[in-house]
Amino acid sequence: xxxxxxxxxxxxxxxxxxxxxxxxxxxxxxxxxxxxxxxxxxxxxxxxxxxxxxxxxxxxxxxxxxxxxxxxxxxxxxxxxxxxxxxxxxxxxxxxxxxxxxxxxxxxxxxxxxxxxxxxxxxxxxxxxxxxxxxxxxxxxxxxxxxxxxxxxxxxxxxxxxxxxxxxxxxxxxxxxxxxxxxxxxxxxxxxxxxxxxxxxxxxxxxxxxxxxxxxxxxxxxxxxxxxxxxxxxxxxxxxxxxxxxxxxxxxxxxxxxxxxxxxxxxxxxxxxxxxxxxxxxxxxxxxxxxxxxxxxxxxxxxxxxxxxxxxxxxxxxxxxxxxxxxxxxxxxxxxxxxxxxxxxxxxxxxxxxxxxxxxxxxxxxxxxxxxxxxxxxxxxxxxxxxxxxxxxxxxxxxxxxxxxxxxxxxxxxxxxxxxxxxxxxxxxxxxxxxxxxxxxxxxxxxxxxxxxxxxxxx
Numbered sequence: 001x002x003x004x005x006x007x008x009x010x011x012x013x014x015x016x017x018x019x020x021x022x023x024x025x026x027x028x029x030x031x032x033x034x035x036x037x038x039x040x041x042x043x044x045x046x047x048x049x050x051x052x053x054x055x056x057x058x059x060x061x062x063x064x065x066x067x068x069x070x071x072x073x074x075x076x077x078x079x080x081x082x083x084x085x086x087x088x089x090x091x092x093x094x095x096x097x098x099x100x101x102x103x104x105x106x107x108x109x110x111x112x113x114x115x116x117x118x119x120x121x122x123x124x125x126x127x128x129x130x131x132x133x134x135x136x137x138x139x140x141x142x143x144x145x146x147x148x149x150x151x152x153x154x155x156x157x158x159x160x161x162x163x164x165x166x167x168x169x170x171x172x173x174x175x176x177x178x179x180x181x182x183x184x185x186x187x188x189x190x191x192x193x194x195x196x197x198x199x200x201x202x203x204x205x206x207x208x209x210x211x212x213x214x215x216x217x218x219x220x221x222x223x224x225x226x227x228x229x230x231x232x233x234x235x236x237x238x239x240x241x242x243x244x245x246x247x248x249x250x251x252x253x254x255x256x257x258x259x260x261x262x263x264x265x266x267x268x269x270x271x272x273x274x275x276x277x278x279x280x281x282x283x284x285x286x287x288x289x290x291x292x293x294x295x296x297x298x299x300x301x302x303x304x305x306x307x308x309x310x311x312x313x314x315x316x317x318x319x320x321x322x323x324x325x326x327x328x329x330x331x332x333x334x335x336x337x338x339x340x341x342x343x344x345x346x347x348x349x350x351x352x353x354x355x356x357x358x359x360x361x362x363x364x365x366x367x368x369x370x371x372x373x374x375x376x377x378x379x380x381x382x383x384x385x386x387x388x389x390x391x392x393x394x395x396x397x398x399x400x401x402x403x404x405x406x407x408x409x410x411x412x413x414x415x416x417x418x419x420x421x422x423x424x425x426x427x428x429x430x431x432x433x434x435x436x437x438x439x440x441x442x443x444x445x446x447x448x449x450x451x452x453x454x455x456x457x458x459x
Contacts, residue, residue, distance in 0.1 A: 003187065003193060003194040003195060003196055004032070004169075004195060004196065005185055005195075005196035005197065005198075006029075006030045006031060006032045006169070006195070006196070006197045006198070007029040007030045007031065007197065007198050007199065007361065008024050008029055008030075008031045008032070008197055008198065008199045008200070008201060008357075008361070009031075009032050009034055009186070009188060009195060009196075009197035009199070009200045009201070010024065010031065010032070010033050010034065010201045010203055011034045011176055011188070011200065011201065011202055011203060011204050011211060012034075012035065012036075012043075012202070012203035012204040012205055012207075012208075013033050013034070013035035013037075013040040013041065013156075013160055013170070013172070014040075014041055014043055014044060014045035014156065014203065014205055014342070015041065015045045015152065015155060015156050015159065015342050015343055015346040016203045016205075016335055016338055016342050016346050016349050016350070017033060017035075017201075017203035017204075017335075018033065018040060018041070018156055018159035018160040018163060018346075019159050019346040019347050019349065019350035020201055020203055020335070020349070020350040020353055020354070021033040021159075021160070021163040021168045022159050022160075022162045022163040022166065022168070022350065023347075023350040023351065023353075023354045024163075024168070024354060024363070025162070025163045025164075025166030025167055025168040026166055026365045026366065026369050027354075027361075027362065027363050027364060027365060027366055028362060028364075028366050029361060029362065029363070030167075030169075031163075031167075031168045031169070032168065032169040032170075032171060032195060032197065033160065033163060033164075033168050033169070033170050033171070034171045034174050034176060034188065034190070034195060035170070035171065035172045035173070035174065036173070036174065036175035036176070036204075036207070037172065037173070038172055038173055038424040038425055038428070039172060039421075039423065039424050039425065039427075039428040039431075040156055040157060040160040040170070040172070040421060041152070041153060041156030041157060041160070041431070042427075042428070043205050043206060043313075044205045044206060044312060044313055044314060044315060044342075045152060045156050045205075045342070045343070046152065046153060046156070046312070046431060047227075047229075047280070047310055047311065047312025047313075048152055048227075048312055048314075048340055048343060049229070049256065049258060049266065049268070049269065049340065050149060050150055050151060050152045050260065050261070050343065051147060051148070051149060051150075051243060051258065051343075051344075052072065052075060052076070052086060052147070052148040052149065052150045052343070052344055053068055053072065053147065053341055053343075053344040054068075054069075054072055054111075054114075054116045054144060054146040054147055055068035055069045055072060055114050055115075055116070055341075055344070056107075056110070056111035056114055056116040056119060056144050056146075056147075057107065057110060057111070057114075057248060057253075058114055058341070059320065059321075060110060060113040060114055062320070062321045062322075063321050063322050063324065063352075064321050064322050064341060064345070065114055066348075067322065067345040067348040067349055067352060068341050068344050068345045068348070069114060069115050070345075070348035070351070071344045071345035071346060071347050071348035071349065072146070072344055074347040074348055074351070075150075075155070075343075075344060075346070075347050076148075078158075078347060078372060079150060079155070081371070081372045082158045082162075082372040082373060082374060082375050083154075083374045083375045083376075083377060084150060084151060084154045084155050084158055084375055085150060085151050085154065085261045085377055085378060085379025085381060085382055086148050086149070086150045086261075086379075087148060087149050087150075087259070087261055087379070087381050088146070088148045089147070089148060089149055089241065089242040089243055089259060090143065090144060090145045090146070090147055090148075090242045090243070091143075091144040091147035091242055091243035091244070091245050092127065092130050092131060092141050092142070092143055092144070092242055092243070092244055092245065093107065093141055093142040093144065093245045093246070093247055094127060094131075094134065094138050094141045094244060094245070094246070094247070094297070095138065095139050095140045095141060095142075095247055096137060096138060096139065096247075096296075097139070098139070100139070100247040101139045101140050103247050104121050104140060104141070104142050104247070105121065107119075107142055107247070107248075108120070108121055108142055111142075111144070116144065116146065118143075118144075118145045118146065119142055119143060119144050119145075120142070120143045121140065121141070121142055122140060122141050122142070122143055123140055124138050124139055124140055124141075126141070127140060127141040130143070130241075130242065131240070131241065131242065131244055131298075133239040133240075133298050133300050133301070134244070134297065134298055135295075135296060135297055135298060135299050144243075144245075147242075147243050149243070149258060149259060149260060149261050150261060150343070151261050151262075151378050151379060152343050153378070153431040153432070154375050154376075154378055155343065155346075157375065157421065157431070157432065158372065158373055158375050159346070160421055161373045161375075161419070161420045161421055162370075162372055162373055164420050164421060165370050165373060165420060166369060166370065170421065171190075171192070171195065172424065173191075173192060173424075174190040174191070174192050174193075174195065175190055175191060176188045176189065176190055176204075176211060176214075177189055177190065177191070178214070179200075179211075179214040179215060181330070184198065185197060185198055186198075186199075186200050186330075186331060186332070188200070198331060198361075199331045199332070199333070199357065199360070199361060200215075200331065200332050200333070201332075201333045201335060201353065202215075202332070202333065202334050202335060202336065203335045205222075205315050205338075206222055206224060206277050206313060206315045207222075207277075208222060208315065208334065208335075208336040208337075209221050209222045209317075209336070212334055212336065215327065215330055215332050216330065217327075217334075219323075220317045220318065220319060220323055220336060220337065221317070221318065222277075222315045222316065222317055222336070223273050223274075223316045223317070223318075224273070224274045224275070224276065224277045224279065224313040224314075224315070224316070225271055225272065225273050225274070225313065225314040225315075225316040226270065226271075226272045226273075226274055226279060226280070226286075226311050226312070226313055226314075227268060227269030227270055227271060227272075227311060227312050227313075227314060228268055228269060228270045228272075228282050228283065228286035228287070228290065228309065228310070228311040229266055229267065229268030229269050229290075229309065229310055229311070229312075230266070230267045230268060230287070230290050230291075230294070230306050230308075230309050231260070231264050231265070231266055231267075231306065231307055231308040231309065231310070232264055232265040232266070232267065232301060232304045232305065232306055232307065233264065233304050233305040233306075233307050233439060234262075234263040234264055235304060235305070236264070236265040236301055236304035236305075237259055237263055237264065237265055239265065239298060239300060239301055239304075240257050240258065240259045240265045240298070240301070241259070242259070243256060243257070243258040243259070244256060244257040244258070244297060244298065246297075255267065255268060255269070255270075255290065255293040255294075255297070256268070257294070257297055257298055257301065261378065261379040261380065261381065262378065262379070262380060262406075262434060262437070263380040264307065264308075265301065265304070267290050267293070267294045267301065268290055269312070270286045270289055270290065272286070273316065274313075277313065279311075279313070280310075280311050280312065280313060281311060282309045282310065282311050283311075286311070287309065305439070307438065307439050307441070308437070308441060314339055314340055315336070315337065315338065315339065316339065317336065317337040319337050321337070322335075322336075322337050322338055322349070323335075323336040323337040324336075324349070324352065324353060324356070326356045326357065326360075328360065331360070333353060333356065333357065335349065335353055373420070376412060376415065376416075376432070376433070378433070378434055384407060385398040385399075385409050385411055385412055386398065386399065386401055386407045386408075386409055387407075391411075395411055397409060397410045397411035397414060398410075398411035398412070399411075402435065402445055402448055402449060402452070403433075403434070403435040403436060403437075403438065403442075403445040403449065404438075404444065404445065405437070405438020405439045405440055405444075405445075406433075406434040406435065406436075406437050406438040408433045408434055408435040408445075410452070412433045412435075413429065413433055413435065413449070413452050413457045414457040414458065415457075416429055416432040416433055416457060417456045417457030417458070418457065419432075422456075422457075423453070425453075426449060426450055426453050429449065429452075429453055435449050436449055
């Protein structure tokens with residue numbers, strides 16, 4: 001039996017790859033979305049700060065600044081249509097010394113050049129009215145009203161689900177290790193067999209540089225940059241009514257404090273360059289660093305319980321902009337160096353990449369596309385099933401709680417396994433439902449959740 005061949009293969013089912021596949025799925029082209037791991041969004045995309053950025057602090061004139069600004073509006077509209085939770089909390093940059101205070105006018109001007117005209121410089125009194133629990137000593141701040149929090153898990157799953165419903169073929173557990181070109185198709189060697197495509201889009205994140213070399217290029221190297229975060233209990237949420245940002249320095253954007261759509265408070269991230277592309281473990285040094293930063297910004301936060309800690313790896317490159325390029329002779333597109341703004345920009349990146357393929361491929365949108373999938377709500381700002389009397393009356397499984405910390409019901413777990421892209425692992429179920437994400441981290445519900453997973457949600 002011959003290996004399947006498609007018009008386009010998109011490698012990497014993170015946020016950017018899923019968004020590109022969704023966009024291509026809206027054309028007449030046959031498209032395959034290839035993921036090395038067992039689930040979509042199981043790499044860099046699952047472990048970020050989940051902030052929907054306005055792009056106020058991007059370098060004006062860059063491709064990144066343009067796509068973040070465009071993506072902010074596109075994703076906001078898509079989230080409303082797909083039921084992705086978004087809270088428009090706003091953000092506050094806090095100046096703690098004279099140098100930081102002097103930097104605020106320049107940051108406001110940069111925001112204005114990026115189209116964010118609502119940012120305002122405020123005095124120390126307004127800073128404490130905005131976030132009363134801040135440590136003493138703040139001299140002033142810059143408000144960014146449009147900054148928001150969202151759910152990166154739901155966003156990634158929605159885009160991949162939308163892609164599949166539009167006709168895209170999803171191949172999980174297919175790590176691309178070899179490339180051969182027969183002049184018409186590129187054949188991608190994976191441990192699960194070859195997949196052919198006329199065109200290939202490289203959205204492989206941490207693996208994008210290695211894949212790029214298989215196509216004959218030597219133009220960048222990905223450095224895994226570990227970002228560790230601490231997640232505080234829901235009782236801490238009133239202390240962080242909005243995102244608290246540091247004034248950026250030459251060392252980077254620094255550590256932030258942010259509410260989450262799940263009702264918690266997050267502190268982080270660190271920024272540690274590593275060589276190991278699998279080093280997603282947390283560290284004692286990282287915890288100490290974050291606790292020291294937290295004590296300096298919002299000291300009473302450290303009196304609250306830490307319910308989780310995690311680390312994500314960002315695909316850092318030695319370039320100050322996105323690396324998006326099309327190699328026509330090789331029928332190949334690179335989408336690399338996306339960094340932490342990929343969540344916000346993903347739909348705009350997809351739009352841009354597909355526009356670059358126009359001419360080489362027929363990328364006109366076909367009529368009669370299905371509407372975006374309506375995703376289960378994981379956010380505390382909306383009504384979740386355990387509180388929905390009508391839903392429970394219609395189906396008692398939405399009233400039978402399995403995970404008591406996060407109030408996850410049997411009905412939600414059942415629905416996850418009946419969905420377009422069911423979870424392949426317990427971690428995948430966690431990202432679809434919040435099961436085992438609470439105070440006990442699965443100590444009480446872990447056995448039952450594992451049994452439901454083994455039974456495909458039907459136990």
